[in-house]
Amino acid sequence: MPGNFYLVGLMGAGKTTVGRALARATQKTFYDSDHEIEARTGARIPMIFEIEGEGGFREREAETIAELSKLHGIVLGTGGGVILNPINRNHLRRNGYVIYLRASAEELYSRTCHDKNRPLLQTADPLGKLKELYELRDPLYREVADLVIDTSQQTVNSLLQLLLKELERQA
Numbered sequence: 638m639p640g641n642f643y644l645v646g647l648m649g650a651g652k653t654t655v656g657r658a659l660a661r662a663t664q665k666t667f668y669d670s671d672h673e674i675e676a677r678t679g680a681r682i683p684m685i686f687e688i689e690g691e692g693g694f695r696e697r698e699a700e701t702i703a704e705l706s707k708l709h710g711i712v713l714g715t716g717g718g719v720i721l722n723p724i725n726r727n728h729l730r731r732n733g734y735v736i737y738l739r740a741s742a743e744e745l746y747s748r749t750c751h752d753k754n755r756p757l758l759q760t761a762d763p764l765g766k767l768k769e770l771y772e773l774r775d776p777l778y779r780e781v782a783d784l785v786i787d788t789s790q791q792t793v794n795s796l797l798q799l800l801l802k803e804l805e806r807q808a
């Protein structure tokens with residue numbers, strides 16, 4: 638198993654939250670591609686979308702994934718849309734063990750509806766948008782995943798325990 642764990646999934650899947658906990662438990666360094674983009678640009682993601690559009694954000698995201706995938710011994714929480722780009726998918730598959738955190742659109746909605754920092758969900762029908770994204774992206778997350786974890790009815794801590802058990806079983 639490679640020395641890196643990469644977490645993928647839709648907005649609200651828990652990539653950042655579970656990723657941080659996994660990094661602590663495995664004594665790896667945690668990175669989050671969204672936070673890295675914000676640190677490099679000095680701007681929050683909604684602002685980047687506003688100024689450069691989604692296309693501009695995706696270019697920055699691809700550069701960031703290319704760089705982060707050169708690192709060793711890390712846990713990487715990725716942005717929800719990284720799998721849209723086939724080059725990103727290759728980087729993830731080649732350089733790490735990829736974990737897909739899956740959840741239904743309804744659960745994702747309940748986890749994200751109070752947060753204004755996800756520009757793609759600032760629409761009149763965010764639940765409908767999550768359903769649409771789920772249909773489009775679920776096959777792509779599965780394409781890159783070494784492990785699919787259903788996060789329904791799981792706390793962050795129970796997910797961490799489940800993950801550690803599974804990683805130990807596969808080691």
Ligand SMILES: Nc1ncnc2c1ncn2[C@@H]1O[C@H](COP(=O)(O)OP(=O)(O)OP(=O)(O)O)[C@@H](O)[C@H]1O
Nearest residue numbers: 647648649650651652653654717748788791792793
């Ligand atoms: N298994 C879970 N059960 C309940 N709440 C959760 C779970 N996982 C994450 N959360 C909560 O959902 C919210 C979103 O989680 P998080 O930011 O980690 O998602 P993400 O996958 O990183 O999303 P994004 O792609 O937008 O960065 C947070 O408030 C987090 O505490």
Ligand SMILES: O=C(O)C1=C[C@@H](O)[C@@H](O)[C@H](O)C1
Nearest residue numbers: 648671682716717718755756
């Ligand atoms: O699912 C997506 O396309 C996104 C998810 C977030 O992590 C951010 O990368 C951004 O809000 C776009």
Ligand SMILES: [Mg+2]
Nearest residue numbers: 652653671714
């Ligand atoms: Mg995140």
